[in-house]
Amino acid sequence: MEPVAELRGVGQGYGTRDVIVDMDLDVRSGVLGLLGPNGAGKTTLLRTLATIVPPKRGVIRVCGISVNSQRAARRARRHIGYLPQHFGFHPGFTVYDFVRYCAWLRGVPDDAADVSAREAIDFVNLTERSGAKLKSLSGGMIRRCGIASAIVGRPKLVLLDEPTVGLDPAQRLEFRSVIRRLRDEQTAVVLSTHLVEDVAAVCDEVAVMTAGRLLWRGEPLQLADAGHPEAEGDSPLERGYMSLLAEQGAIA
Known part of the structure; x- marks a missing residue:
């Protein structure tokens, strides 16, 4: 299966500070969970994949498009849906207005x-x-509206940054149902989260980041098997994650 997105030797940072270091990454259809402590570079990685910020070095390809110019970035964005953790919206917009506006931003043809x-x-x-104003919606509905804005036009690559933050258990179950439907449609989803249970519920693969590098990648069950019995955590998956971080000195 050809990757939907590829990073080769990608470095990213701000000023003289490196945030992503020489990263190679393939993203294929399915759900890839991105785990890592605060400051690991997860949000910067998603912003780079979304072509919001060009890499300082290396190569990015999305749906076969080498993102090496502004023109190429605009072409690639037609295939990318991105939902940041904190996304802006006009409170007077209706749900339909907002999603329709995001379709225009992505370059979905007017007739479609x-x-x-x-x-x-x-x-x-x-x-x-769909006719309700965004200011009248609950937090869970706002999140679902945000996901709709990310998937309008059926992009091949969907990037979600901490999408379940602030959701109650019922809302998180609704979110997981949406992600499973995206997976069933062969969409490539990258889900950045701190919630290991969301990874266990919906992800086909897990990538663990620390200090701007990929530390580990594999299936959720493999991550659970990597845990030490004495490691911190309330589940095998949490213990596997914490064990990996401890081995790399990413936690005290």
Whole structure:
């Protein structure tokens, strides 16, 4: 299976500070969970994959497009949906207005944008609230609206940064259902999270980052098997994650 996105020797940073260091990464259809402590570089990695910030060095390809210019970045963005942890919106927009606007930003053709917006809204089960103003929605509905904005136009690559922060258990179950449906449609999803249980529930693979580098990649069960019995954590997956970080000196 050809990767939807590829990073080769990618370095990223701000000023003289390196945040991503010589990273090689393939992203294929399915759900890749991205774990790592604060400051590991997860958000910077997603922003780089989303072509928001160009890499300082290395090569990025998305759907076969080498992202080596602004023009190439605009072409690649048609295939990318990105939901940052904190996304801005006009509170007076309706759900439909917001998702339709995001379709325009992604370059969805005008003759397809209306249908694409309504399909995305239906996908996250917000059809009955499509005419509601965003300021009237609950936190969970806002998150689902954000996911609709990320998937409008059916992008091949969907990047989600801490999408379940602040959601209650029922809302997180709804979110997981949406992610499973994206996986069933052969979408490549990268899910950055601190919540190991979300990884266990929906991810096909896990990548653990620390200090701007990929520390480990494999299946959730393999990560659980990597745990030491005496490691901190309330589940095998948490103990596996904490064991990896301890081995690399990423935690005290």
